[in-house]
Amino acid sequence: xxxxxxxxxxxxxxxxxxxxxxxxxxxxxxxxxxxxxxxxxxxxxxxxxxxxxxxxxxxxxxxxxxxxxxxxxxxxxxxxxxxxxxxxxxxxxxxxxxxxxxxxxxxxxxxxxxxxxxxxxxxxxxxxxxxxxxxxxxxxxxxxxxxxxxxxxxxxxxxxxxxxxxxxxxxxxxxxxxxxxxxxxxxxxxxxxxxxxxxxxxxxxxxxxxxxxxxxxxxxxxxxxxxxxxxxxxxxxxxxxxxxxxxxxxxxxxxxxxxxxxxxxxxxxxxxxxxxxxxxxxxxxxxxxxxxxxxxxxxxxxxxxxxxxxxxx
Numbered sequence: 001x002x003x004x005x006x007x008x009x010x011x012x013x014x015x016x017x018x019x020x021x022x023x024x025x026x027x028x029x030x031x032x033x034x035x036x037x038x039x040x041x042x043x044x045x046x047x048x049x050x051x052x053x054x055x056x057x058x059x060x061x062x063x064x065x066x067x068x069x070x071x072x073x074x075x076x077x078x079x080x081x082x083x084x085x086x087x088x089x090x091x092x093x094x095x096x097x098x099x100x101x102x103x104x105x106x107x108x109x110x111x112x113x114x115x116x117x118x119x120x121x122x123x124x125x126x127x128x129x130x131x132x133x134x135x136x137x138x139x140x141x142x143x144x145x146x147x148x149x150x151x152x153x154x155x156x157x158x159x160x161x162x163x164x165x166x167x168x169x170x171x172x173x174x175x176x177x178x179x180x181x182x183x184x185x186x187x188x189x190x191x192x193x194x195x196x197x198x199x200x201x202x203x204x205x206x207x208x209x210x211x212x213x214x215x216x217x218x219x220x221x222x223x224x225x226x227x228x229x230x231x232x233x234x235x236x237x238x239x240x241x242x243x244x245x246x247x248x249x250x251x252x253x254x255x256x257x258x259x260x261x262x263x264x265x266x267x268x269x270x271x272x273x274x275x276x277x278x279x280x281x282x283x284x285x286x287x288x289x290x291x292x293x294x295x296x297x298x299x300x301x302x303x304x305x306x307x308x309x310x311x312x313x
Contacts, residue, residue: 010104015039020086025122031083066230073232092117213305216270219244219253223266237269253302261295282307
């Protein structure tokens with residue numbers, strides 16, 4: 001493992017491409033959470049990186065999630081609604097920049113992949129199918145059990161990979177929070193209930209859940225501090241790092257982040273574009289919101305029903 005967070009993050013970024021490349025060989029589709037979980041299993045967090053932030057997410061995980069924007073900018077990774085997809089250039093980059101230092105330098109400098117670099121092929125020797133391997137292990141275990149005296153089985157430690165998978169589930173909530181949550185909200189129906197006197201064949205009553213006001217597919221805080229959130233550029237509502245999270249119970253879109261003290265401006269942009277945006281006082285295509293921030297955590301909330309925007313800092 002590398003000695004610094006930056007070096008570890010670069011190792012994990014390369015591992016992200018390695019994992020996605022392996023998925024193309026096996027035809028196995030993996031979502032963002034699974035990919036990040038595998039990357040952190042192969043390059044575990046240091047004690048510092050494992051420190052939980054205010055949102056309950058490990059520091060190293062947040063750093064890695066933000067850094068994946070560099071893979072997108074390089075044209076090596078595509079983040080879509082259905083998950084992450086490695087491009088052909090991304091696969092070739094794992095060959096052209098095989099060691100971690102060369103990979104990091106090429107990524108930071110925007111070095112293109114040499115045109116003659118081949119796409120990596122699957123290894124000639126594949127592992128035995130899982131069922132066969134499992135049967136072999138089972139047979140071996142039975143033989144060993146018959147030949148050796150019974151011993152108390154020591155308690156197994158939880159594998160690091162399982163811990164990373166737990167982190168990966170949290171990653172999925174962060175990386176894909178906007179669209180999946182909104183879709184779940186839209187498709188969620190109130191549970192049907194029946195009164196004691198209601199006939200079995202009659203229409204069920206509505207449940208207690210409140211009605212959901214129609215929401216956009218995504219809502220972003222687009223302003224002059226997006227790069228501080230990990231986005232490649234400012235005033236860019238298309239990036240994942242700029243997206244807000246939807247809270248079903250309050251019907252509000254929220255974004256909480258740490259910002260240094262300063263004066264900032266921003267707008268609320270819908271569906272990852274500027275086609276529909278709201279400025280000060282909820283005015284369509286209105287003037288910028290202003291934020292005079294003393295430093296620390298700031299939370300921005302947007303109510304799509306009223307177009308109201310509130311700031312707590």
